[in-house]
Amino acid sequence: LKEQNISFTAIDVFENEEDLYLKNPDFLICLGGDGTILEASTLTAGTGIPVMGINLGRLGFLSNVSRNDIDLAISMLCQGRFTVSERSMLSLRNSSSPLGADFLALNEVTVSRKDSASMITIHAWIDDQFLASYWADGLIISTPTGSTGYNLSCGGPIVSPASGVMIITPIAPHNLNVRPVVISDSSQIRLQIEAREKYFLVATDSKTQNIECGKDLLIQKAKVTFSLVQLEGYPYYKILREKLYWGADKRN
Amino acid sequence: LKEQNISFTAIDVFENEEDLYLKNPDFLICLGGDGTILEASTLTAGTGIPVMGINLGRLGFLSNVSRNDIDLAISMLCQGRFTVSERSMLSLRNSSSPLGADFLALNEVTVSRKDSASMITIHAWIDDQFLASYWADGLIISTPTGSTGYNLSCGGPIVSPASGVMIITPIAPHNLNVRPVVISDSSQIRLQIEAREKYFLVATDSKTQNIECGKDLLIQKAKVTFSLVQLEGYPYYKILREKLYWGADKRN
Amino acid sequence: LKEQNISFTAIDVFENEEDLYLKNPDFLICLGGDGTILEASTLTAGTGIPVMGINLGRLGFLSNVSRNDIDLAISMLCQGRFTVSERSMLSLRNSSSPLGADFLALNEVTVSRKDSASMITIHAWIDDQFLASYWADGLIISTPTGSTGYNLSCGGPIVSPASGVMIITPIAPHNLNVRPVVISDSSQIRLQIEAREKYFLVATDSKTQNIECGKDLLIQKAKVTFSLVQLEGYPYYKILREKLYWGADKRN
Amino acid sequence: LKEQNISFTAIDVFENEEDLYLKNPDFLICLGGDGTILEASTLTAGTGIPVMGINLGRLGFLSNVSRNDIDLAISMLCQGRFTVSERSMLSLRNSSSPLGADFLALNEVTVSRKDSASMITIHAWIDDQFLASYWADGLIISTPTGSTGYNLSCGGPIVSPASGVMIITPIAPHNLNVRPVVISDSSQIRLQIEAREKYFLVATDSKTQNIECGKDLLIQKAKVTFSLVQLEGYPYYKILREKLYWGADKRN
CATH class of the missing domain: 3.40.50.10330 (Probable inorganic polyphosphate/atp-NAD kinase; domain 1)
Structure with missing residues (x-):
């Protein structure tokens, strides 16, 4: 750098x-x-x-x-x-570290399985309304800026930078009828992950961390x-x- | 009704x-x-x-x-x-009938070829910036409400009603790397159609009309x-x- | 030519x-x-x-x-x-003209609606076993040669010329979970079309004809x-x- | 079991x-x-x-x-x-263990990156003719039996069991214009993987192993x-x- x-x-x-x-x-x-x-x-x-x-x-x-x-x-x-x-950027808060700082992402927050043998289940809520349970390799929450990145590789749409939205795009979903979902960026997304293993991967842009299953992840538009x-x-x-x-x- | x-x-x-x-x-x-x-x-x-x-x-x-x-x-x-x-609804203005009323659509405005033998070329501008020339069966401009309709059948994303956007989704595009594009609904879309035939079809929701090639179509968020x-x-x-x-x- | x-x-x-x-x-x-x-x-x-x-x-x-x-x-x-x-080529037989010659296609046989206002329903059988009822703009039966054509625009796979198969690919299907289907080219495909209008379009490569709804279409690998x-x-x-x-x- | x-x-x-x-x-x-x-x-x-x-x-x-x-x-x-x-089943031979037995798969052979931070490059040859270099999360070689599994989640077609083919489907490819490819199952596929890390994952159905980058993987229809x-x-x-x-x- x-x-x-x-x-x-x-x-x-x-x-x-x-x-x-x-x-x-x-x-x-x-x-x-x-x-x-x-x-x-x-x-x-x-x-x-x-x-x-x-x-x-x-x-x-x-x-x-x-x-x-x-x-x-x-x-x-x-x-x-x-x-x-x-x-716009995304901020990620992990409920298991309430005092820790939020993580920032300019492109996307990605949750995915730690090894490639088995899928994970990702339960998603928008503003505390249940959206869906994805059975997939992972899930991408993308900004408009990130829409031309990993989101695009996984079938998500291109979103112009001036659009006030976030995109929720599953990675290789087992459910054939799920589709990328675009929502207002004034919403808050909550995720909960179930997996055979104890941990799953979270990436903010290209920085990865292991997080324990079962805890809430909160993702919303960052203030900055x-x-x-x-x-x-x-x-x-x-x-x-x-x-x-x-x-x-x-x-x- | x-x-x-x-x-x-x-x-x-x-x-x-x-x-x-x-x-x-x-x-x-x-x-x-x-x-x-x-x-x-x-x-x-x-x-x-x-x-x-x-x-x-x-x-x-x-x-x-x-x-x-x-x-x-x-x-x-x-x-x-x-x-x-x-x-939100879309309003469609056809430059060849400047005095006529605009057409309204709650779901989508679709341009498509009149018969199914040959593709049409659709040149698209957003706020007078050139976006792309689609070589396809047609093009859909969808509201969030229409996102679960024809747009979804053609690979476009689901868009929640509160998102202030429009979706531009090609129908069976010959160009493999074009993708649905989501833009702010404060933008204006201008289309120009080239085809072997003299006319192409425009549909506002399910109401169709024949329009002559070469004329501009203006599509934007309706005032109502x-x-x-x-x-x-x-x-x-x-x-x-x-x-x-x-x-x-x-x-x- | x-x-x-x-x-x-x-x-x-x-x-x-x-x-x-x-x-x-x-x-x-x-x-x-x-x-x-x-x-x-x-x-x-x-x-x-x-x-x-x-x-x-x-x-x-x-x-x-x-x-x-x-x-x-x-x-x-x-x-x-x-x-x-x-x-390999496809031969198309229309049950309503039993004495007429079969039509040949090198790329694909396409059935589609006559105008673009409403979808058609296409019932499909493979070797007299019911496959599916597609609710869509149309359906493409493609050879390996045609796989890089209209089939590819509609999400079908690329198929190498030496593969002994045909591809059945819906055009803008309303049913979100249907997918292109690849079958052995020793099979026979039978289609029956339901539509609001009396006729639908059939194209063998780029040659189109109007056919009456309700009659059987038989498509199989041509002898030539x-x-x-x-x-x-x-x-x-x-x-x-x-x-x-x-x-x-x-x-x- | x-x-x-x-x-x-x-x-x-x-x-x-x-x-x-x-x-x-x-x-x-x-x-x-x-x-x-x-x-x-x-x-x-x-x-x-x-x-x-x-x-x-x-x-x-x-x-x-x-x-x-x-x-x-x-x-x-x-x-x-x-x-x-x-x-039909697939047999996988890893050129780095020439004496070892081949691995069998009924559904698919999958190569993928070991962690989810960076993509891998997969060079693919069919019968020693260069096919493509995929820049992706991974690549699936599927049998007809496996076509309704991981292959389907990644956009590959459904293939009837009687078709004598294999399907090559990229996982979240960065290249927007690559598509699933169907080839005759009398062909041999050779893969070579480049990655930032020393190892990548290979799965035969759900059994995974780590394999060193740079070595050839040979995949073909199994004799059994x-x-x-x-x-x-x-x-x-x-x-x-x-x-x-x-x-x-x-x-x-």
């Missing part, structure tokens, strides 16, 4: 969170792919510091400035030729947001088309 | 729109399935008159009171044991809403589970 | 079926896309004359020689550097096959990867 | 494989669900001893005689009112088959309809 402070006079490299608060930069520039931005998101969430991702490899959804356009991108930043897209720089001329739908190869299909 | 005025003193049957305005009932009761409610929705949209559907056959998503529960349902209505769920009675104890997710047979899967 | 006789001494253009039988060429070369080959397939089915497709536009699954490689392709043909892939030239170095899976853009996905 | 010898004079319980060979029963009766039959399949594969499953809980695809019908089922067995359905009793009046498609709830959909 490398980040640079693009003040007009100096380029600093941040080593830790305190450093970030101390220097209070106007922008953060992330060098790396979407994964790097996901890691940075926990650091900058709620600070209001806009982040721009410069991609050294293939363009990402978040890290969408190409290495060749660095100079142009920085001059656009300085000239104010950008908007800031406030991206992640501020993403959108340069002029890089509209969301254009990135979508390019990333997903729309228009390039040559089946006929 | 039969509708009854459930005032406390009399049961009237409405024959037409004028009649409805004149008598200005407290509620409308629809006897019939979801299709009947869809037809009634155009009539009551914007009047604020709440509609309750009593189903003579299988329970519907909208018409969700069973024939056996009529007495109970009416007494719950009288006792105020219900909420009114304001459902449809007011649906939700009796206590019939929560949305329970209807969903029952209608979609969640929990009944016996694959193992 | 243009076809050329690639004998070693002369290039003839065939105008009709009689002409083809008379001249009995060693090969047919189709100039055009997959659609052109589909049309040619009815003509050459059962003659044993191998067909090679030269594509003037984008490469197809069947018409997979590029215009730039014409010289190379013809010299490979002359040198015997190819194999002949015998592709279509002989497709496969030049060395153009293996099926390579064409598949290129056509479907496998390996090019840039989502991350 | 409990099995009983249904000879006409005595009911024996088998404790191990040797016992089974020694007594050489006319039939085996499995008490339990499909999981129990899967376990029994390794034991009886290649012996030609037909197995009938009696289900103590919900009916299965394999174990499809209900507890209430035990007497009837046994008398049907004695009267010869059944057929034997020979089900599994013999399943099909009583008269329990046809495959009827079981399918009942298990998958076809016909019960109440969406409208």
Whole structure:
């Protein structure tokens, strides 16, 4: 994770969170792919510091400035030729650690089985109304930002960043008639997991932890947001088309 | 289409729109399935008159009171044991008839080819930003209410009524990597259709019309809403589970 | 439809079926896309004359020689550097015209509703055992060759040409738990259609006809096959990867 | 795993494989669900001893005689009112243990990542022709018998037992345009796995093992088959309809 402070006079490299608060930069520039931005998101969430991702490899959804356009991108930043897209995040609370801090996710919270031999049962409530019991490899709660990630691989829809919703998408569900469900992000989701093993896996973006079955997981929109720089001329739908190869299909 | 005025003193049957305005009932009761409610929705949209559907056959998503529960349902209505769920609708404007009235849909606006021999190309813009060109049998723009209908048959997600979104779902798309897209319902969608034939079909709910290719279609959230009675104890997710047979899967 | 006789001494253009039988060429070369080959397939089915497709536009699954490689392709043909892939076809018999000839399809037989307002019900039997009643826009019976066509758009699997099977894939099925079904191509499929309208559409590849509801449709593997030239170095899976853009996905 | 010898004079319980060979029963009766039959399949594969499953809980695809019908089922067995359905199995050879025995699977061979943090890359060849590189949670190679299991949960088709094919279905593939592929079961599949971790998981039915990345996995139709009793009046498609709830959909 490398980040640079693009003040007009100096380029600093941040080593830790305190450093970030101390220097209070106007922008953060992330060098790396979407994964790097996901890691940075926990650091900058709620600070209001806009982040721009410069991609050294293939363009990402978040890290969408190409290495060749660095100079142009920085001059656009300085000239104010950008908007800031406030991206909603999820907060995860584990009822077995009531004093612990909540975990944040910019893309998704995923619960899944620890080994791949047997499915788990995931009971889900929305605002304390029972939704469904999924018998599946796992369940994804995704933000609009995360909709083009794991959610999409599992049959969930693409959701534009401005939509105030969350997406609940099962992973390889045994029940054939369950489908991804989109709900308002003012709702709270409660999950309870049953499994043959004692523990199951929870991932906030790519950070995993083992959690004991039977305890409640509470997932809702976080109070903080992640501020993403959108340069002029890089509209969301254009990135979508390019990333997903729309228009390039040559089946006929 | 039969509708009854459930005032406390009399049961009237409405024959037409004028009649409805004149008598200005407290509620409308629809006897019939979801299709009947869809037809009634155009009539009551914007009047604020709440509609309750009593189903003579299988329970519907909208018409969700069973024939056996009529007495109970009416007494719950009288006792105020219900909420009114304001459902968003879509308005469709055809640029070739600028003076004509907009068409309303509670479930979805569907464009599709006129005969089944050849696909059509549907160019789509969101708020004047180009989204994609679909090569498909057709395209569905669905409300949350319509999400459990044709949209669901074509791989679109279930969307809870309180979500402020629209869903854009292609029908049998030739492009393998296109996916349903969920966008904020404050957006405006513009479509342009190319086909081998001169005309294509547009359906607002189940009402179809032929429209000439090349003209713009504008679709957005209607200014009016449809007011649906939700009796206590019939929560949305329970209807969903029952209608979609969640929990009944016996694959193992 | 243009076809050329690639004998070693002369290039003839065939105008009709009689002409083809008379001249009995060693090969047919189709100039055009997959659609052109589909049309040619009815003509050459059962003659044993191998067909090679030269594509003037984008490469197809069947018409997979590029215009730039014409010289190379013809010299490979002359040198015997190819194999002949015998592709199974479907024959369709309509019980209401018992004396009429069967219709042939190289890709698929599709039944679908005549207009797009209401679904149709398709009752299906396999070898006189009841399979299912589909409530849908239509139903596709596909060969392995057709598996990458309409079948794929509707969620059916890709099936390699050497598999002795047929695929039954519903179009936008209302029943959420139905799935594409693959059966042995030694089976016979019987369909019966119920609809609000008197007629429904049947397509053998892209040729459509109106058929009256209620009559039986019998679909089985045709006695004849279509002989497709496969030049060395153009293996099926390579064409598949290129056509479907496998390996090019840039989502991350 | 409990099995009983249904000879006409005595009911024996088998404790191990040797016992089974020694007594050489006319039939085996499995008490339990499909999981129990899967376990029994390794034991009886290649012996030609037909197995009938009696289900103590919900009916299965394999174990499809209900507890209430035990007497009837046994008398049907004695009267010869059944057929034997020979089900193909898969054999898995791990190139890193060339001397070891092959592993057998009646349903499927699954490769998947060991923990759920990062995807794996699975390179696949069919008869030494490169098919694709999947970037996914895993890959399923399924028999027709296994098609209604994990394969179905991951979007693969239902395949009737008499079809001579295997199905290759990715689990949550990142590449949006890959699809399940059906190939002839006379083909050999070779897989090679790349992952961040040193090991990945391989499951033959529900038995898992850790295998080192980089080594070849060879999967093909086993020489042995599994013999399943099909009583008269329990046809495959009827079981399918009942298990998958076809016909019960109440969406409208």
